[in-house]
Amino acid sequence: MLHELFTPSVQHALDLVGIFVFAISGALLAVRKNFDVFGIAVLAEVTALGGGLFRDLIIGAVPPAAFSDLGYFITPLLAAVLVFFLHPEVERTQNAVNVFDAAGLGLFCVTGTTKAYDYGLGLTSSAALGLATAVGGGVLRDILANEVPSLLRWDRDLYAVPAIVGATIVALCIRFDTLNAATSGTAIxxxxxxxxxxxxxxxxxxxxxxxxxxTAEEG
Amino acid sequence: MLHELFTPSVQHALDLVGIFVFAISGALLAVRKNFDVFGIAVLAEVTALGGGLFRDLIIGAVPPAAFSDLGYFITPLLAAVLVFFLHPEVERTQNAVNVFDAAGLGLFCVTGTTKAYDYGLGLTSSAALGLATAVGGGVLRDILANEVPSLLRWDRDLYAVPAIVGATIVALCIRFDTLNAATSGTAIxxxxxxxxxxxxxxxxxxxxxxxxxxTAEEG
Amino acid sequence: MLHELFTPSVQHALDLVGIFVFAISGALLAVRKNFDVFGIAVLAEVTALGGGLFRDLIIGAVPPAAFSDLGYFITPLLAAVLVFFLHPEVERTQNAVNVFDAAGLGLFCVTGTTKAYDYGLGLTSSAALGLATAVGGGVLRDILANEVPSLLRWDRDLYAVPAIVGATIVALCIRFDTLNAATSGTAIxxxxxxxxxxxxxxxxxxxxxxxxxxTAEEG
Structure with missing residues (x-):
């Protein structure tokens, strides 16, 4: 890694928080779709790890972090267990979940962009992959649930734009050689x-x- | 390969059987969805090879076996031709197809886990990839057919759990250094x-x- | 590259034309599905680059061309902007779009087959990947739009067969060592x-x- 934005343990802890809240959103959708406990776990895993998995396949980082770091794999299972037993309570804290999800979005668009650049991609491509890291899991979640990805729907609050802004700030910081913990934190x-x-x-x-x-078919 | 569970020709023959029966299930769904002959072939290929393809991309085994072994590619086409001409007869033997599909499930969860471990993944990740190898093709089949993956639905008989058990047995055998043809066969x-x-x-x-x-929307 | 079919600049220009027209088809579907401007851009990118991305992941060409050539990334965005502002006019020229799309289909089945062979795949696998390059983006487009892939539906005009024919011609030319700009052009x-x-x-x-x-459910 060229870019050690934070100390490794801080970085890892932040990653796990982001993975956890993304997994919660996947598990909640699975409950709403009436999936069984296994479907809840699958949707939690896919939502939490899908974006990073896509990024790692594109940049050739195999095996992807999702399969080489046990914590990344276990965390969504914990989220699935939590939702399985406590989903009415979790739903009631939807606002809190949304806040954490926003934090995950900010975190992943920044770390995704940085990791892609570390693997040799150009600045624009790195920012695009940062965006894909942040939103990819949610898109896979919706595809598995057989719904139109909420990312694409006009009747949802802006989700991609904040990630685009975050990824762009990182790309600009790299361009002007000012990427550090402070500027990354600002982007997040x-x-x-x-x-x-x-x-x-x-x-x-x-x-x-x-x-x-x-003509709205989906809207 | 560290783990030559069976002689290569036995292993290959088993693989082809598993691919064939998975392809039958894909082709039958394509007929039910009223797809044309080409759609039948695509769904047969995807169902049969999708799980292994995903595994090979994750572990970095490129080109994946699906594209380097001609037999893997041809077998689903044979299944597609069979279903194209004889689908009422094949449907009538659905019970037989289900039995073969169960055999494919057992086989692929074991070989998938073993191959992932051979490529350096940890035991838990290997078992997870073994599961993904066994069920991934069916998930892709259902996504292409625009249906909720039957894997995730609560109103279907257990499908993932047998594969999880098989993959876990293999991982435990590797852990305790007792993986051989007999224990693998037991897992299958x-x-x-x-x-x-x-x-x-x-x-x-x-x-x-x-x-x-x-609130069942899909159930 | 073993096979420089055309001069690099001609090849690149042809690629961009194919990407552009594929992106138009993705953007138009996004408008019909009532997606917002961001959904239009995503569907344009996915449709234009999805097939080549899949091919590059399979053959291990990472990062894929879609992420290493800025022109490949920018072109779909231009198509998205065009459709965003002028979609009624673009729809009215649907016939022209279809003609260009057919040109993209011919081009990508040929270049996809050639690139796969250059990376060491067998002739049959190369032709299969050439087909996947040509039709893969459209399949991903339809999955994201939560529709049955038009490729698989019986009530659509032949789309895969022309690509199969083109890819097969290229594979035969490679087999008989007669692949050059003239024979490739013939295949296209x-x-x-x-x-x-x-x-x-x-x-x-x-x-x-x-x-x-x-029993037609989708037809």
Whole structure:
């Protein structure tokens, strides 16, 4: 790693927190879809690890971190067990889950971008992979649940844009050789706050120009 | 390969049998979904080879076996041709197909785990990949057919658990250095019989605690 | 590269044209599904680059061309912007889009087969990957849009067969050591014209033998 943004143990702890909250969102969707305990575990794993898995396959980091770090694999199972037994309570804390999810989004867009750059990708591609790391798990979750990915739907609060902003800040910091724990932290917090604001004020992205919602099939 | 469980020709013949029966299940779903002959072939290929393909990408075994062994590629096409011409007869032998599918499940969870370990993964990750090898093709089949993966649905007989048991036996045997043709065969047969029993007695996995089926969207 | 079919700049220009028209088809589907501007961009990227990405992961060409060539990444974004502002006009030129799409199909089945062979795959596997390169993006597009892949549906004009023919011609040319710009061009044009004819005359692939459409769920 060229870029040790934080001490390894801090980095690892942050990763596990992000993985845990993403896994919660997957497990909750599985409960809503009436999946069995095994489906809950699968959706937790896929949501938490899918984005990083995709990134690692693209950059050739095999086996991916999801399969070489036992903590990454166990954490979503813990989230699945928690949701299995306590899902009404977890649902009731949906706001808290959303806040953590926003933190995971901010964290993963930054670490994803940095890791991709460390493996030799260009700045634009690294930022794109940072975005994919942050949102990929959620897309796989929705595909497995046979739903239109919430990422793509116009009637959901902005999710990708905060990650794009975070990844772009990192790419710019790398470009101008100012990437360090402080600037990375700034990028994480910016993405995090943007996502919180998007949820608070229901910011949405525009649909195609002159689009009327008459033909809405999914919206 | 550290682990030559069986003679290569026996291993290869077993693989082809497993691929064939998985391909039958994919082709039958394609017929039910009213796909054309090409869709039948695609679903046969994906169901038969998808799990192993995923495993090989994760462990960095490129090109994957599916693309380096011509027999692996041709076998699903034969299954597709068979189903194309004889699907009512094949459907009528669904019970026989299910038995073979259970055999494929047992075989692939064992060989998948072994291959992953041979490529340097830890025991837990190897068992997880063994499971993914066994069930991955079916998940991809259902995604392509635009259905909720039958693996995740609570109203289907246990499918993952037999594969988890088989993969776990293999991992334990590796751990205690007792993996050989006899113990591998035991793992295969255990998973196979568990799956047969799950179908015979309609064993199902529980849904989330306190879950009432009132909100069932998919169930 | 063993096979420099065309001068690099010609090859690159052709690739960008194919990527652009594939991206248009993805962006148009996103508009029809009522996705927001970000969903339009994602579907454009996935449709344009998905097939080549899959091929590159299989043959171990990491990072894939989609992430190492900035032009490949930017082109779909341009297509997305175009569709975002002008989608009624673009829809009206659907026939022109279809013609370009057919050209992309012909081009990608040929270059995909050649690249796979260059990376050491056998002839049959190379042709299969050439096909996957040409049609893979469209399949991913439909999965993300939560639709049955149009590739698999019996009620759509032949799409895979032209690509199979093109890929097979290339494989035969390699086999008989006659692959050059002229024979490659012939393969591209053959696939292109076959696809145009399939659209013009509504050629379709047969469904399973004795299949009556009574049970049609998707057809």
């Amino acid at each position: 917090i910016t993405a995090f706050l943007l996502r919180l604001a998007a949820m608070r004020y229901h910011w949405r992205a525009p649909r195609a120009w002159n689009r009327r919602s008459a | 047969i255990t998973a196979f019989l568990l799956r047969l029993a799950a179908m015979r007695y309609h064993w199902r996995a529980p849904r989330a605690w306190n879950r009432r089926s009132a | 044009i053959t696939a292109f014209l076959l696809r145009l004819a399939a659209m013009r005359y509504h050629w379709r692939a047969p469904r399973a033998w004795n299949r009556r459409s009574a």
